[in-house]
Amino acid sequence: MALGSSRHARSADKALLEFGVLMLPIPGELMRFRERLIRKLQDLGTTTNAEAGALIAAFDTTESPVYLVVKGTVSIEVVDLEEANEVTVTHIGPYGVFGFPGGRSGPVPRRLRIKAIAKNRCTVVELQQPQLLQLAAGDPDLMIEMVNGLSQFAMTVVDKVAQFAFYSARGRISNALVELCELPDAMTHPSGFLLKNSRVEIAKLVGCTREMVGRVMKDLNDEGLITIVGRATIVHRSTTA
DSSP: OGGGOSHHHHHHHHHHHSOTTTTOOOOHHHHHHHHHHHHHHHHHSEEEEEOTTOEEEEOOSSSOOEEEEEESOEEEEEEETTTTEEEEEEEEOTTOEEEOTTOOSSOOOSSEEEEEEESSSEEEEEEOHHHHHHHHHHOHHHHHHHHHHHHHHHHHHHHHHHHHHHOOHHHHHHHHHHHHHTSTTOEEETTEEEEOOOHHHHHHHHTSOHHHHHHHHHHHHHTTSEEEETTEEEEESOOOO
């Protein structure tokens, strides 16, 4: 178990063992609040339906809007223009908020670009700064929810940076599998969740090669943390350590 020898790898393995609370039912009151939020944002902003792979936003301007995902999943990606490489920073699912309000304060770096791509067919609402100010004036509770969403987005990005700095490939891959289980396209399974994400897609999430992803997932399979079935992966809800 050389890949599992670090403390961070063990923490990631624990996440795989104890993620049964990921898909708890949403209380009715919270669902009604979210529906009210979406209706208000759609009244104020611009609603866009995007097909898989479509560009939703490129965050390379001085003014960047804020987005809320209504349906589907959006991938936040960083592109290295010189090396033609891409890293998926995170995925934003329904009711998730993303964006960089205020845009960039300095010159736009020539090498790196941040963009939002539709991972699958999705619906998003876009709000510019005047619309956000209108929301804050008329519905402060909804504006607070948007701010909370942006805070969650920022913390997710910071967490991803920490994973790249401190986690082994095994730890990053384990965390990526748990993250993928939280997305709408993850299917429930008697043992947990069934994922149909390719090795290439997981490699973009963790910043390593497809071959490394395959080796680590084989180890996780051998240890009973996941089960590989052809091109699909079952991430177990619970396993005896």
